[in-house]
Amino acid sequence: MLSRLRASLMLRPCVSSCRWTHTKEKGKPLMLNPRTNKGMAFSLQERQILGLQGLLPPKIESQDIQAMRFQRNLKKMTEPLEKYIYLMGIQERNEKLFYRVLMEDIEELMPIVYTPTVGLACTQYGHIFRRPKGLFISILDRGHIRSILDNWPETNVAAVVVTDGERILGLGDLGVFGMGIPVGKLCLYTACAGIRPERCLPVVIDVGTDNETLLKDPFYMGLYQKRDRSQLYDDLIDEFMEAVVDKYGQDTLIQFEDFGNHNAFRLMRKYREKYCTFNDDIQGLNSHHLNILCQMDRPGFKYYLKSFKILYYAALGIANLITMSMVEKGLTQDEARKKIWMFDKDGLLVKGRAQETDSNQEAFVHESPGDVQSFLDAVNVIQPTAIIGVSGAGRLFTHDVLKKMGTLNKRPIIFALSNPTTKAECTAEDAYTLTDGRCLFASGSPFDTVTLADGRVFTPGQGNNAYIFPGVALAVILSGVRHISDTVFLEAAKTLADQLTDEELAEGRLYPPLSNIREVSIQMAVKVVRFVYANNMAFRYPEPKDKDTFVRSTVWDISYDSFLPDIYEWKGMNPAPDH
Template identity: 50%
Template sequence: MMMDRLGQRPTKDESSPGLVRGIDYLRNPQLNKGLAFTIEERMSLGIHGLLPAVVRTQEEQLKLCKLNLERYPDDLSKYIYLIGLLDRNEKLFYRLLEDDLEKMMPLVYTPTVGLACQKFGMIYRRPRGLFISFHDKGHVYDVIRNWPEHNVRAIVVTDGERILGLGDLGVQGMGIPIGKLSLYTGLAGIKPQQCLPITLDVGTDNQMLQRDPMYMGHRHARITGKDYDEFLDEFMEAVVQRFGQSTLIQFEDFGNKNAFRFLTRYRERYCMFNDDIQGTAAVVVAGLLASLRLTNTKLHENTIVFQGAGEASLGIASLCVLAMLKEGVSEKEAKNRIWMVDSLGLIVQDRPKGGVTTHKSQFARQNHKPVDTLAEVVRQVKPTVLIGASAIGGAFTQDILVEMGENNKRPVIFALSNPTIKAECTAEEAYSATQGRAIFASGSPFKPVTYDGKTLYPGQGNNSYIFPGTALGIICCGIMNIPDEIFLLAATTLADIVTADDLRNGSVYPPIKNIKNCSLQIAIKLMDYAYTNSLATVHPKPNNYEEFIKAQLYDTNYSSSLPEVYHFPDI
């Protein structure tokens, strides 16, 4: 008799005489293979007759999924179809994702996920992840215990305050943790049952959502201050109590103030990082390091101007400083190469208009007069690198782009804001204003641009190049605390993967289709670093890191349902 995944023999459902528990293989997306169940499996599991007679291979199912996907006229409908597939047949979903990453990633994550978050109340179908309310305060552990999987190794958590460039979306921000963790599996092979998306419902200050009948969260202003901090403390403690100290917790899309506070508050006590600060920094620094091969310079020889001084820009700037220190310059010299512009203009010491917050103050210019606009900063400073992370669409105007082209043989222009409508400029605008000489990258994907007979393929500075592989390495060797050197190592590893052909084609990143290999190489480097620096807690040390990692990865191919015991191997 076939046993179920808990090692128990299937028994009749007492409430439905004659119905055996083998039907769970059709209801559970982790077990379901749809029409790929063989006749022998159908007989053994007691599901013969519950499916049509035809038996299809996974490859045939894959073709059918692609045909179905093409039937939908818009990306949001395609997103809904893909999430539905994930809810029905997990392995087929991830097989489809990895089969064509370039096409699927924009559908399951940026830019489509932004629209999915905005419409979350309308497209919500099936529970996925945990919603933990502030009103559960005092009982957070009990809520986390309700999650059925015990071997959770990676959590992505948000409170929905700053979703992409869309602002406060409250619990509708759940689309981000769901999307991120699908990429943990699709791009790094981390088993989906080891991943847990969580949204913390502390209210929303978005009054439109408070009035929206489709909104599914609490309709009150955001909880702040001591109560909010105590709630977060309880959440972090409950995660460790339930899943262990080595559980990776990725903070995602918290507001600027809270993001920096919690990174400082928790990084020494928990296995956590903030992807908006540290993941973004790593992928952008990787692009900058790759661009040096085109500009024939070192990083500390460049002058970098940032439009925007939030989580992303400050994280990038800090990691740039660390990279410059590795080149042998002092911290003062490194910071002197960085100029930051926010909504009030150039960040200078003792700025009379609006002042400077604590986190921005480390990059405030000393003894420099205030400058009101980015255009004027570019004219005065003549940067070699211009980075946008402001969520202000069109912030890099034609005049600014032309100025960058006139001042540099190969201007580096990164328009990183998501979604696409928030990008500081388009790839075509950057190439046209600089006669095709710009080294361009963006946060969301742009189509290839043909300029003066040459087709350029703009690189996408997507965090997906970094966080899946970083998470894989951290999980495989059991790192408890994550130093900034981890992200610099991930950045340098990614930059080294960029080929001469990639650079000639206009991209400072490898092709999207190669991200799984990028994740593997990053994980290998991180494991070596962790064991060398006594950060690893998984012992004994593997003899071969690559073989060890590959042995842990999720397999998207169907396995036989005929063995006596069905179980999930653990990392």
């Protein structure tokens, strides 16, 4: 453990000795503020000048020792929810130490602060509650949202993640318990892309909940009422959007998260040309799937557009991005759409279906290919190259489905992306075993390594949208983008694909190692910054000449700042006359 800490320290420049931060706080308040607290890492001079002497044990500790203590404590814990509570406790006490611990073990800890454990934490949010994080805005606050924003202590907010809690992962309506999602997302803004945490604001909009269990739970923390679906809901969201840009500026990034589909699509259409906004479930979550197309012509991935077909279970958001990518590769829009088939709870989307079709789905409704009663029937009739699920439908990719995909394709693409793990369409073990290790597999939540009977070992790729949204957010913030086009996400997907080596692709990997996600995000931000300036989407000028240096210079550092006052002498001053 100690050797790993020392190695990581060698890779991280030490800037604390030359970076000075002014603070007006002294004594206990300085220690109670997670943004300024350093625990026992305050130097002797800082303790004496800032009124901390005697409030801390005599030992002066390095951040390395502090990180080692927390990492060892985490190793002793076995339950993911216990680890989540412990990590969030660190964040509440010492922000820089929290991100140090998270970043140094991102592969193990991302599933704790993000999916799948954050979903479990949301279901228990009122039961494990210790200290409020983020901003809570209820429908009873209509007409006063601007003054509520004024209560938030930070004034330089650049990114807002907001949810109304209606569709939390695969868990459904959790109301204000959904606050764990914006908090977790913004943790990754900082850990993955180096966006300063004080510039991030998590928000939950409380309009009630239709979850009967929560309405009977004495520990529920929101309004005890059914979800308001009247015009008042739209008025509330309108007021919220206007208040955010009025307070923080027109280029403030507003990310929508886990809204119900009936609101998510219409709100995206309503606001995307008026505000700097995107919906992660529709755009960000799905753009990392574009690896399929972005890498299609590379060695180890011998698929071609002529025979390529995708069968989705409830994944409308990705369809337009996939279509754009296919068109870019030479197909017409109609040709591209014909390669995309969709299946939902009512069956295959075909013309003349008895069930009502959402207007958003119309472009991808095809003539019936034959008698299709089940997802297996759809696979048999359509013969897809890839099957992708994001609906939380559980084990939709049955053994028969997986075996058939292995029969149809030399290298079948199987994306079981629903969260949490229990809602995944299949397990990694089933996918690899039933396709004889030939599939290209990705999941939304992490799965353990799979060893086949012949000794071959596969490390399942996690199709995590954390590969996309932090880097895109960093680029958007730095370049002053006002409206986020789908082409931005297409560019991000290309950048992600470029960072996967041919050797990794041949091994069945579809994503770079999660341990390298900070560099992945920074390179993505650089490419997207270049793209938006080249396409006149940026509004922050002068345009930086060296985009790489520009982006890297803004990345937040987890080294402690010095709070010693700026002491200096007046040079050249004449002494007072001697009387």
